[in-house]
Amino acid sequence: MKAVHFGAGNIGRGFIGLLLSQAGYEVCFVDVNEELVSELKARGEYPVTLASEGQETTVVKGITALNSASEPEAAARAVAEADIVTTAVGVNILKFIAPTIAEGLKLRLQGEAAPLHIIACENAIGGSTQLKEHVYGLLDEETRRKADSSIAFPDAAVDRIVPLQQHEDRLKVVVEPFYEWAVDRSQMLDGFKPVEGVHYVDRLEPYIERKLFTVNTGHCSAAYIGFLKGYETIQDAVKDDEVAKHVRAVLDETGAALIHKHGFNPAEHQAYIATILDRFRNPALTDEVVRVGRSPIRKLSPGDRLVSPAMLAFESGLAYKSLAKSMAAALLFDVPEDPESAELQRSVREIGPSDTASKYTGIAGEHPIMGELMEHYEALKIELENRS
Ligand SMILES: NC(=O)C1=CN([C@@H]2O[C@H](COP(=O)(O)OP(=O)(O)OC[C@H]3O[C@@H](n4cnc5c(N)ncnc54)[C@H](O)[C@@H]3O)[C@@H](O)[C@H]2O)C=CC1
Numbered sequence: 591m592k593a594v595h596f597g598a599g600n601i602g603r604g605f606i607g608l609l610l611s612q613a614g615y616e617v618c619f620v621d622v623n624e625e626l627v628s629e630l631k632a633r634g635e636y637p638v639t640l641a642s643e644g645q646e647t648t649v650v651k652g653i654t655a656l657n658s659a660s661e662p663e664a665a666a667r668a669v670a671e672a673d674i675v676t677t678a679v680g681v682n683i684l685k686f687i688a689p690t691i692a693e694g695l696k697l698r699l700q701g702e703a704a705p706l707h708i709i710a711c712e713n714a715i716g717g718s719t720q721l722k723e724h725v726y727g728l729l730d731e732e733t734r735r736k737a738d739s740s741i742a743f744p745d746a747a748v749d750r751i752v753p754l755q756q757h758e759d760r761l762k763v764v765v766e767p768f769y770e771w772a773v774d775r776s777q778m779l780d781g782f783k784p785v786e787g788v789h790y791v792d793r794l795e796p797y798i799e800r801k802l803f804t805v806n807t808g809h810c811s812a813a814y815i816g817f818l819k820g821y822e823t824i825q826d827a828v829k830d831d832e833v834a835k836h837v838r839a840v841l842d843e844t845g846a847a848l849i850h851k852h853g854f855n856p857a858e859h860q861a862y863i864a865t866i867l868d869r870f871r872n873p874a875l876t877d878e879v880v881r882v883g884r885s886p887i888r889k890l891s892p893g894d895r896l897v898s899p900a901m902l903a904f905e906s907g908l909a910y911k912s913l914a915k916s917m918a919a920a921l922l923f924d925v926p927e928d929p930e931s932a933e934l935q936r937s938v939r940e941i942g943p944s945d946t947a948s949k950y951t952g953i954a955g956e957h958p959i960m961g962e963l964m965e966h967y968e969a970l971k972i973e974l975e976n977r978s
């Protein structure tokens with residue numbers, strides 16, 4: 591069985607590639623980083639080490655790689671012949687891989703096509719659906735009609751913390767032991783063969799919202815407040831009582847909103863939060879705040895991990911104050927090497943913090959969330975100035 595996975599980065603190698611290989615697939619990575627692709631091709635294997643006491647290492651063997659920039663036809667052919675296609679490139683990159691997938695589907699659908707699932711494993715709601723829209727936009731009507739009956743794009747939620755990797759071995763990945771890969775069963779084609787290790791769920795929304803609004807909301811809140819307090823890693827930031835208290839308050843807010851919307855059992859949700867907080871503290875990982883806070887414009891966008899739960903809380907008559915504080919801290923996340931942070935800071939300088947916040951969050955200036963956000967912004971700015 592052949593799997594084609596777009597994005598041979600941290601999640602690609604450390605989670606999806608590993609799991610697919612363990613489930614019996616021959617994995618072909620497709621990436622645009624020539625150095626990475628060449629090394630994967632040359633070695634045909636890479637090690638994944640668990641960040642736990644035993645530091646157990648698994649060598650993922652029998653893998654191949656293609657550079658979709660310099661080998662576009664081969665990459666399209668790989669899609670045409672694949673038994674499953676997955677991605678972990680970043681939700682904003684999906685539009686750039688769509689042409690290769692579209693070319694692959696055109697080749698595949700020329701003959702009798704076997705069913706194919708294409709699963710985007712990104713931190714986003716409806717990632718595969720977004721990918722489908724990009725791909726379908728490149729297909730003619732006849733090919734789209736054929737694709738409708740044999741190609742599916744089930745949405746997914748993926749959870750495993752894989753920090754930036756800095757090892758002598760360029761291919762080595764250190765990952766946390768925990769993982770969860772949930773896929774929407776209702777979007778799978780009839781008679782599909784389950785991938786071992788994947789959790790197929792009838793309704794994905796509660797899973798993806800619970801994950802995104804707990805793991806990712808909590809994590810970026812630790813990153814943004816931790817960054818302002820001068821911490822370099824999440825592990826150091828969450829040792830600070832003030833940061834830990836803020837993260838806890840944020841997760842109490844998202845927890846209340848999630849329980850209200852999805853009817854989760856409150857005690858079970860508290861236990862879920864406790865597990866997540868333990869994962870953030872994992873001393874065997876070194877996770878930089880600049881990675882976890884990366885792309886603040888994406889993280890401040892209306893459907894993402896801060897604004898979406900805050901709006902849900904507001905609409906349900908629940909608290910959102912701490913979420914507004916995380917948004918304010920995101921506005922102060924000044925990392926010149928991060929293009930989205932640089933754009934955000936430029937916007938703050940040019941049009942001011944309030945209009946910038948409205949522009950990127952989609953929340954109107956007069957909305958109560960915006961009032962909270964701006965109060966926190968001013969207070970955090972003063973704290974920051976006093977600190978320097
Ligand atoms: N790292 C983590 O702990 C987690 C990450 N995710 C999600 O997984 C996705 C990937 O994240 P990471 O692996 O951390 O990032 P990464 O930066 O380590 O990997 C992304 C890979 O995509 C490749 N890429 C970029 N443009 C491409 C293109 N046009 N065609 C093919 N490949 C391309 C890059 O060269 C890189 O190797 C993101 O959506 C992220 O939110 C989800 C859960 C956990």
Ligand SMILES: O=P(O)(O)OC[C@H]1O[C@](O)(CO)[C@@H](O)[C@@H]1O
Nearest residue numbers: 713750751752805806809810882
């Ligand atoms: O990958 P993104 O969306 O930039 O966000 C980083 C997040 O991804 C994760 O690596 C895993 O979900 C978290 O550690 C972190 O919250």
